[in-house]
Amino acid sequence: xxxxxxxxxxxxxxKNPYTVPDGYFTHxxxxxxxxxxxxxxxxxxxxxxxxxxxxxxxxxxxxxFTIGWLRPTxxxxxxxxxxxxxNENGYLPYTELDILMVLDDHDFEEFSETTTEANTDYLESxxxxxxxxxxxxxxxx
Amino acid sequence: xxxEILNLLxxxxxxxxxxxxxxxxxxxxxxHVRRLVLDHDDADDVVQNTFIKIWKxxxxxxxxxxxxTWSYRIATNEALSFLRSKKENTHFDDVAxxxxxxxxxxxxFEGDEAQAKLQSAIASLPEKQRVVFNLRYFDEMSYAEMxxxxxxxxxxxxxxxxxxxxxxxxxxxxx
Numbered sequence: 001x002x003x004x005x006x007x008x009x010x011x012x013x014x015k016n017p018y019t020v021p022d023g024y025f026t027h028x029x030x031x032x033x034x035x036x037x038x039x040x041x042x043x044x045x046x047x048x049x050x051x052x053x054x055x056x057x058x059x060x061x062x063x064x065f066t067i068g069w070l071r072p073t074x075x076x077x078x079x080x081x082x083x084x085x086x087n088e089n090g091y092l093p094y095t096e097l098d099i100l101m102v103l104d105d106h107d108f109e110e111f112s113e114t115t116t117e118a119n120t121d122y123l124e125s126x127x128x129x130x131x132x133x134x135x136x137x138x139x140x141x
Numbered sequence: 142x143x144x145e146i147l148n149l150l151x152x153x154x155x156x157x158x159x160x161x162x163x164x165x166x167x168x169x170x171x172x173h174v175r176r177l178v179l180d181h182d183d184a185d186d187v188v189q190n191t192f193i194k195i196w197k198x199x200x201x202x203x204x205x206x207x208x209x210t211w212s213y214r215i216a217t218n219e220a221l222s223f224l225r226s227k228k229e230n231t232h233f234d235d236v237a238x239x240x241x242x243x244x245x246x247x248x249x250f251e252g253d254e255a256q257a258k259l260q261s262a263i264a265s266l267p268e269k270q271r272v273v274f275n276l277r278y279f280d281e282m283s284y285a286e287m288x289x290x291x292x293x294x295x296x297x298x299x300x301x302x303x304x305x306x307x308x309x310x311x312x313x314x315x316x
Contacts, residue, residue: 004314005313007278007306012255012256013255014278014279015252016279017250017252017256017257017260018172018252019249019250019251020171020181021249028167028168029163029164031189032163032167032192033159033160033163035159035192035193036156036159036196041155
């Protein structure tokens with residue numbers, strides 16, 4: 001019956017079966033000691049310089065500030081003047097009646113004052129009832 | 142030894158520190174590499190590359206790890222890289238196993254049949270397990286030190302070594 005193998009306690013198997021040429025390790029050590037001359041150390045200086053680090057930090061902060069300053073705010077609200085201007089330029093699918101409906105009294109007066117003859121003519125041609133109501137209102141004041 | 146090397150590094154005597162590492166560890170590292178790559182000439186090449194990497198890494202060595210385990214780690218990585226690159230250029234599924242089959246014909250192998258069979262068994266293990274087995278079995282390295290060399294927990298290393306022993310024993314006992 002075969003003896004079970006006890007690998008960890010087998011001294012014969014633990015012996016090193018490999019060899020090297022005569023004098024190899026002496027030559028190895030001597031050869032390895034030439035490595036510093038054959039491979040000189042190169043010093044990397046950038047980012048170790050204090051001034052470069054400070055400059056890099058300042059440039060990063062300036063960039064962050066610029067991006068934050070240029071970024072549009074999320075809470076921007078269009079004024080009534082903006083809406084009117086956008087509508088006049090055809091950017092909004094609103095009619096003048098829609099605008100008039102949302103204007104308060106103060107804004108309505110301003111809107112009326114700034115309305116050009118061309119706009120008045122447009123109102124007269126498209127919404128004559130509205131124009132009539134307006135003038136009737138004026139007469140009653 | 143570690144303290145002496147650190148003192149030299151802190152005194153900017155890098156070359157002196159390197160020479161001390163060569164004197165203290167070159168043989169150990171050679172044998173560690175040799176047991177992985179098996180061939181003497183290949184081991185010589187890998188050891189040269191290992192010490193070049195050690196020399197280049199010395200200026201950044203902070204002493205947080207032990208020079209001994211740090212050197213072993215570099216040697217292990219170099220040996221495994223060598224085997225992987227050789228694998229791409231040969232038809233062997235595993236380079237070391239292929240070499241181990243012709244061990245007794247190697248001029249720098251003086252073991253008997255049993256020792257040759259052991260080397261074949263070791264070469265048949267997966268790479269990392271082979272490293273673990275060699276470090277524990279031949280170098281008698283502690284699991285704590287080994288965990289720094291192969292970057293694995295001590296528990297995992299113990300399990301890996303235990304399985305390696307079982308596999309090798311089974312391999313050696315089959316006819």
